[in-house]
Amino acid sequence: MADRRYTALRRAAIVLLNLLLVGTFILIFALPSPAQRAYPKRIPVRFWHMWSGEWKDVVDRIVQRFNDSQEKYEVVALSVPGGSADYKFLLSVAGGDPPDCMAQWNQVIPAWADEQMLVPLDSLMTPQEWQDFQATAYPVALKIGCYKGRLYGVTTGINIWACYYRPDHLRAAGLDPDKFPTDLDELWEWGQQLTRTDESGAITRMGFLPGWYSQYLPVFGGSLYDAQSGQVTINTPANLRALAWLAGKQKELGYEKVVRFQSMLNTGGFATQWPFISGQYSIALEGQWRVEQLAKFAPDLEYRTAPIPPPKGGKAHAGWSNGNFMIIPKGARQTQGAWEFIKFWSGVDKPERAAEFYTWGGWLPLSSKIAQAPVYQDYLRKYPQFQTFLDVLPSENIEVSPPVPFQVFLADMTGRADDFAMRGTKTPQQALEDLEREVAQEIAKRKRFGL
């Protein structure tokens, strides 16, 4: 009996295996393979990036445009899964066969430039071109792209943060959407009026939740870096004022209550799950990319944008910024081809042509010349909320992560200090003192290792 059952089972397994095999072969031959190189006679320029999904389609369109405009080069784009891109890149540089050009988050620039892994892009320009570039690029693009006076990265999209707010919530709370606060404390008051709780006191709607130290630091006139001395600055009165304000507001709201509220939010990977759309936030600090997402996923939602208002004695049009930057690694085979592509996309040579690419991705441009191009102006008319970000973009008050080789360490430690102060585990003063000590230790350690 058992033998018969075993034989039946075995037969079933064999049938299943055969079915799987047939299925596999059908799958293998049913779907087409991706196309090979379109212009095999041209010089290939290998371009790596980390965009995927719908963003990859935009990048592919730009690459196609470049290839259509060329007779000499063909850009061959490769999307590398985000988390592993650095790994692949570093090994390819160490192994002596890097790509010709790569789009990277700006945080890598100081460390990689310091290790002499990148080609200074100003060396590919004539003196006049370099002068023009410095005169026309937005200050933030230069702050991020330059390291020790040399240009290592050209942006194809800067990120700026601003307040998104819902006029329907404001009106219902008796607040005038046309008179958005111009003072941070007033904004906090508005937030209080907009916040809703249930009978148990749990927050069901957050009016305005201040948080994220790096973003508020510049608004208080603080900074983690002194460009004059080239030193990291941590425990300064302005930096302390910013952290103390944030920690104070967190305490007022109740840290536990905030955590409970945030854990209740449905914040998956979808743009549609942004709690601002579902009305769980009335005012939210977010980047410019939400404008396009809202147009796509919540076209009927009424919302407006405004810059973060400064506190008394603070700085207007301030905040923190980052972005995507194009770099050329040392050892690249086609430096000139890569530079042609960077100029084409970023708009270094023809801003009017490149303006269109920025609108495809909903990106903030490299220079005002691009912003003034008719196609970009059309985009602004289509998405008036985008104008706020463009208004903030030229500001000298936009801070970037300090251009030091240990930028990632500094960002991690600053985040930790921020967290300690928010939880109330340390006083803001103590958190900054500890951060200063940790950074000093790191600098000393790097010196010991000759870095």
Added chain:
Amino acid sequence: MNENYLFRLSPRQRLMTHAVLLVLAVPYILPLIWMLSTSLKSDLQIFPREGSSLSPVSLANLIPRPVQWRNYPDALKTVPFSLYLQNTLLLCLLNVAGAVASSAIVAYGFARIRFRGREPLFLLLLATMALPGQVTMIPTFALFTKLGWYGTFLPLIVPAFFGNAFFIFLMRQFFMTLPEELAEAARIEGAGEWDIFWRIVLPLSKPVLATCALFQFLGSWNDFFGPLLYLNDPSRYTLAYGLQQFLSSYGGKYAQLMAATTLFTLPVILLFFLAQKTFIQGIATTGSKG
């Protein structure tokens, strides 16, 4: 534990044993069940709307309602699954053939042929297992680049044909348990070392060969970093790489992601179930019976 041990227990004891084992198995099987269940759910069930009675973490929510088979074709459409499968199968096949064949030959040498320096050489071989991959990564990468193999399948295939230290160790231990008399008898009959290896040792070593083949298959099937480092042409990507690509492109689409993960995991699970008896036999390294 003796394999008849369970049959010597009373039905009640057997029931209790099974109950305890089943409870202990739950934490291990739960992620797989979650994967399968999520792959058949709608987004609405994965992320219940405000006020919904469904809790995303409840046991009741493990049952897809309704069952959404569409997630599977959707997942297959987002990445060229068939192409990646084709590449993966090619790599798996060549790696299994290469690693098993080359390791068996080397292992036979270490187990059965006496030569000067055999023991130190074997120790040296074992020592290579202690070297972390990160240490050899850059020199290996530079070597393959110099050979002009960067961007081709060769760095992912050729090394398998030069033996695998762990497999050599496993096979050597297995070969050593085979009775020497069999080889002696063959020698008297005029057989050479190759004949003994091919006609006597290999046919008796199916369990260990199958175990190594399975290990190699799993290694090649799941290999993400090899294709990441050496391949630059999307038409050569493998399933493990494709899955990572899917994750970074559509990480928020849990249903499709889990459908893709299920498709990626299923062949390996099936293979393991079908070969588990041989696999366990091979691991136990019992070459002779009785």
